[in-house]
Amino acid sequence: MRFQITRRALLAATAALAVTGSAALAQDRVTLRLSAVNSETDQRAVAMTEVFGPAVADFADFQPHWNATLFAQGSELEAIASGDLEMSITSAQELATFFPEWSIFAAGYVLQDAEHQVAVFNDPLMDPFRQRVQNELGVRLLAPMYLGRRQVNLRQTQDQLNVQTPADLAGVNLRMPGTDAWQFLGRALGANPTPMAFSEVYMGLQTGAIDGQENPLPTVVDSKFYEVTNQIVLTSHLVDWNFIAISAELFDGLPVEQQEAITAAAQAAADSGRAAQLAKEEEAVATLQGHGMTVYEPDVAAFRETVQAAYLDSDFSAAWPEGVLDAVNALGN
Numbered sequence: 584m585r586f587q588i589t590r591r592a593l594l595a596a597t598a599a600l601a602v603t604g605s606a607a608l609a610q611d612r613v614t615l616r617l618s619a620v621n622s623e624t625d626q627r628a629v630a631m632t633e634v635f636g637p638a639v640a641d642f643a644d645f646q647p648h649w650n651a652t653l654f655a656q657g658s659e660l661e662a663i664a665s666g667d668l669e670m671s672i673t674s675a676q677e678l679a680t681f682f683p684e685w686s687i688f689a690a691g692y693v694l695q696d697a698e699h700q701v702a703v704f705n706d707p708l709m710d711p712f713r714q715r716v717q718n719e720l721g722v723r724l725l726a727p728m729y730l731g732r733r734q735v736n737l738r739q740t741q742d743q744l745n746v747q748t749p750a751d752l753a754g755v756n757l758r759m760p761g762t763d764a765w766q767f768l769g770r771a772l773g774a775n776p777t778p779m780a781f782s783e784v785y786m787g788l789q790t791g792a793i794d795g796q797e798n799p800l801p802t803v804v805d806s807k808f809y810e811v812t813n814q815i816v817l818t819s820h821l822v823d824w825n826f827i828a829i830s831a832e833l834f835d836g837l838p839v840e841q842q843e844a845i846t847a848a849a850q851a852a853a854d855s856g857r858a859a860q861l862a863k864e865e866e867a868v869a870t871l872q873g874h875g876m877t878v879y880e881p882d883v884a885a886f887r888e889t890v891q892a893a894y895l896d897s898d899f900s901a902a903w904p905e906g907v908l909d910a911v912n913a914l915g916n
């Protein structure tokens with residue numbers, strides 16, 4: 584029996600194959616929505632957009648949402664756990680609301696610099712911390728992002744309020760992010776901590792609802808806090824970091840080569856963002872002085888001693904696994 588394939592049938596078969604083929608390819612593509620609080624000019628956003636996205640473009644559509652436009656600050660991890668979000672840029676403070684032991688990585692005057700952050704993140708001491716987040720929250724932490732040395736940033740001029748020791752912050756209404764670990768740090772600094780979402784801080788400073796806030800200097804530049812504040816007190820009370828986070832269920836369901844590509848892309852983005860943020864931090868004092876701000880160093884030893892004593896005497900340190908603080912300190916300089 585000879586088959587007579589008509590030209591029409593051949594065209595129909597080719598078209599059908601193209602559709603199923605492209606559908607199959609489309610099915611292979613994964614959507615990676617990332618929700619984060621920072622602005623699109625923040626070095627973490629630049630690194631994710633310019634490094635991470637292109638590096639996974641062969642098989643994934645990276646869709647970043649900045650300025651907390653997709654999920655409110657602090658709600659991202661639950662969104663990932665419930666399958667409503669794929670990625671976020673999370674923090675030790677947010678993780679500490681689920682797993683108290685994480686507060687060790689959010690404690691004032693523990694991490695010393697960007698290099699120390701990378702050494703800690705890559706050290707086996709992190710394995711039980713990461714494993715718990717993965718097993719119990721369904722979130723994988725791919726790489727550490729450098730946020731910077733957090734400084735106190737006040738509306739008052741130095742003539743009105745000259746901060747040398749924690750006693751000088753007594754009664755100062757200092758905005759801190761909303762979690763317990765952040766509020767504790769604000770009290771340890773000597774201030775009266777006020778919980779407020781990052782997206783409301785500019786308005787809070789402008790209206791006087793808060794006397795000040797604390798963040799790394801690149802953030803003061805990116806969020807234009809220099810327009811509504813007058814001084815920077817270089818407490819360097821927390822060398823802060825974030826983590827590129829992804830849904831464990833999504834990640835584990837991908838082919839190994841795509842898992843490896845995503846991990847490498849996250850590490851490359853974190854490295855790129857870290858270098859850019861460090862450079863921006865170096866020039867930030869001059870930038871802010873150029874905007875008319877006063878920048879000065881207080882009695883940092885007094886702040887360090889007060890803050891460290893507060894933590895060691897707190898319920899937070901009671902949750903820190905035995906020996907981890909010594910191991911973290913040993914990785915520093």
Ligand code: KDO
Pocket residue numbers: 619620621622625656673674676760780781797798802825
């Ligand atoms: C903030 O709310 O002050 C904070 O610095 C907390 C960080 O963990 C991080 O969420 C950061 O905001 C945002 O990424 C904006 O820089």
